[in-house]
Amino acid sequence: MAHTKVNKTIAEINERIRSGKAVVLNAEEMTEAVRTMGKEKAAKEVDVVTTGTFSPMCSSGLLFNIGQKEPPTIKTSKVTLNGVPAYAGLAAVDGYLGATEPREDDPLNKVYPGQFKYGGGNVIEDLVAGRTVSLRAEAYGTDCYPRKSYEKEITLADLPHAELFNPRNCYQNYNAAVNLTSRIVYTYMGPLKPNMRNVNFATAGCLSPLFNDPLFKTIGLGTRIFLGGGIGYVIGAGTQHVPNPKRNERGIPLSPAGTLELKGDLKQMEARYLRGLSFIGYGNTMSVGVGIPIPVLNEEIAWYTGVADSDIEMPVKDYGHDYPNGLPRVLQHCTYEELKSGEVEIMGKKVETVPMTSYPISLEIADKLKEWIQKGEFLLSEPVEKIPAW
Incomplete structure (x- = not known):
C-alpha cells in the first residue's frame, strides 16, 4: 500500500x-x-x-508611555524608573528601558565599583509584580511642552502603554x-x-x-x-x-x-x-x-x-x-x-x-x-x- x-x-x-x-x-x-x-x-x-x-x-526591555495626565504638558529629555535611566529620545512621553541598564546610584556599585545589584530587568519585574516604582522626568521646556520636571510614584496600571x-x-x-x-x-x-x-x-x-x-x-x-x-x-x-x-x-x-x-x-x-x-x-x-x-x-x-x-x-x-x-x-x-x-x-x-x-x-x-x-x-x-x- x-x-x-x-x-x-x-x-x-x-x-x-x-x-x-x-x-x-x-x-x-x-x-x-x-x-x-x-x-x-x-x-x-x-x-x-x-x-x-x-x-x-540581555537584549530585552520595556517600551512605554507615561501619558500627559497632569498639565502643563512635558517633553521628556531624561527619564528614570527607580533610579534606572531610560532612553527618552523617542517622542514627548515615550521611553525605552533596557534590561541591562544599571541604577545610577546603585549602593553595591559604591562599595564595589563595576558591580550593580539593581537594573532595568528588576524594574520590569517590579512593575509586572504590581509594585510601586518611582518615576522621575526632566525636560528643557518648549512653548508646547512647558513643564521641566515631573515626579510620581506609579504602578504598571498608571502607564497608558507598556510593551515588552x-x-x-x-x-x-x-x-x-x-x-x-x-x-x-x-x-x-x-x-x-x-x-x-x-x-x-x-x-x-x-x-x-x-x-x-x-x-x-x-x-x-x-x-x-x-x-x-x-x-x-x-x-x-x-x-x-x-x-x-x-x-x-x-x-x-x-x-x-x-x-x-x-x-x-x-x-x-x-x-x-x-x-x-x-x-x-x-x-x-x-x-x-x-x-x-x-x-x-x-x-x-x-x-x-x-x-x-x-x-x-x-x-x-x-x-x-x-x-x-x-x-x-x-x-x-x-x-x-x-x-x-x-x-x-x-x-x-x-x-x-x-x-x-x-x-x-x-x-x-x-x-x-x-x-x-x-x-x-x-x-x-x-x-x-x-x-x-x-
Missing part, C-alpha cells in the same frame, strides 16, 4: 483546536513520540508541539563557557572558575523553540507565542541573527545562530516569567520566559520536533584567554545531554556543568502553552514573512 504523505494547514489545525480535537504534545513528549512511532505516524497523530525556555536574555520589546531573544544554540586562565573570570555566562573548574551553558535543550524549528519553517513575522506569561508575537529576526551557520544532519546549528525579535503587552504578563537578575562582575540582565507552538504540518516538521538532547551539539569556548579578544576558538563540542548530566569531559578533564537556563520552568512554560491550546484559548497564527535560515 502506498504511503500517503501528511500535509496539514494552520487553518485546519486551528479548526481542530476550536473543536477541542487537537492533539498537543510538549517538545519533550514529542521527542519520545517520534522515537517510538516514527515521523510518519507522529505527523498524522500530533497537531501541535509546544516549546519553552526560561533563560537570561526584546530585540534579541531565544538564541538558537549558544556557547558553553569555560575559563582556561588561572584567575576567576566574571562574564554574562556567570562566574567561571580558574583552570576550567566549571562549564556554564544556556539552553533548554529539546524544549528550546529554535531547536524544534531549526530552519524557520513555521516561525516568522506574526507568529503568536507565549511571552512572559502573556501572549506575544515574533516580529522578525533578532539582532545578531546568523542565517547560514554550519549545521549537523538534523539541521541543528553547531554555533550561535538564529535569534528572534519579540513583543507583547506587559500588562498581560507574570513576574514568575520575567525575573530581574544581577550577575556578579558583569551587571544586570533579565530571565525571560518564551514558549512557541510548532504546528506539525508534515513529516519534515515532525522530524525536526523529534529533536533529542543528544542531537544538540554546543560549542565549548574559552572566556578567559580567547573571548575578550573577540576570536574565541571552539575547543570541542558537547551535547546538551552531556551538559545536562552535571559533569562533562572537556579536553580530557572532568568538568562540573552549571545551567544558566531553568529546565523545570522551561517545561512549565511548554506545558502552560499546551494547556492554553487544549482549552481553545490560544490559536496559531500564519507567519506573514519568513525569517532567513540560509
Whole structure:
C-alpha cells in the first residue's frame, strides 16, 4: 500500500483546536513520540508541539508611555524608573528601558565599583509584580511642552502603554563557557572558575523553540507565542541573527545562530516569567520566559520536533584567554545531554556543568502553552514573512 504523505494547514489545525480535537504534545513528549512511532505516524497523530525556555536574555526591555495626565504638558529629555535611566529620545512621553541598564546610584556599585545589584530587568519585574516604582522626568521646556520636571510614584496600571520589546531573544544554540586562565573570570555566562573548574551553558535543550524549528519553517513575522506569561508575537529576526551557520544532519546549528525579535503587552504578563537578575562582575540582565507552538504540518516538521538532547551539539569556548579578544576558538563540542548530566569531559578533564537556563520552568512554560491550546484559548497564527535560515 502506498504511503500517503501528511500535509496539514494552520487553518485546519486551528479548526481542530476550536473543536477541542487537537492533539498537543510538549517538545519533550514529542521527542519520545517520534522515537517510538516514527515521523510518519507522529505527523498524522500530533497537531501541535509546544516549546519553552526560561533563560537570561540581555537584549530585552520595556517600551512605554507615561501619558500627559497632569498639565502643563512635558517633553521628556531624561527619564528614570527607580533610579534606572531610560532612553527618552523617542517622542514627548515615550521611553525605552533596557534590561541591562544599571541604577545610577546603585549602593553595591559604591562599595564595589563595576558591580550593580539593581537594573532595568528588576524594574520590569517590579512593575509586572504590581509594585510601586518611582518615576522621575526632566525636560528643557518648549512653548508646547512647558513643564521641566515631573515626579510620581506609579504602578504598571498608571502607564497608558507598556510593551515588552526584546530585540534579541531565544538564541538558537549558544556557547558553553569555560575559563582556561588561572584567575576567576566574571562574564554574562556567570562566574567561571580558574583552570576550567566549571562549564556554564544556556539552553533548554529539546524544549528550546529554535531547536524544534531549526530552519524557520513555521516561525516568522506574526507568529503568536507565549511571552512572559502573556501572549506575544515574533516580529522578525533578532539582532545578531546568523542565517547560514554550519549545521549537523538534523539541521541543528553547531554555533550561535538564529535569534528572534519579540513583543507583547506587559500588562498581560507574570513576574514568575520575567525575573530581574544581577550577575556578579558583569551587571544586570533579565530571565525571560518564551514558549512557541510548532504546528506539525508534515513529516519534515515532525522530524525536526523529534529533536533529542543528544542531537544538540554546543560549542565549548574559552572566556578567559580567547573571548575578550573577540576570536574565541571552539575547543570541542558537547551535547546538551552531556551538559545536562552535571559533569562533562572537556579536553580530557572532568568538568562540573552549571545551567544558566531553568529546565523545570522551561517545561512549565511548554506545558502552560499546551494547556492554553487544549482549552481553545490560544490559536496559531500564519507567519506573514519568513525569517532567513540560509
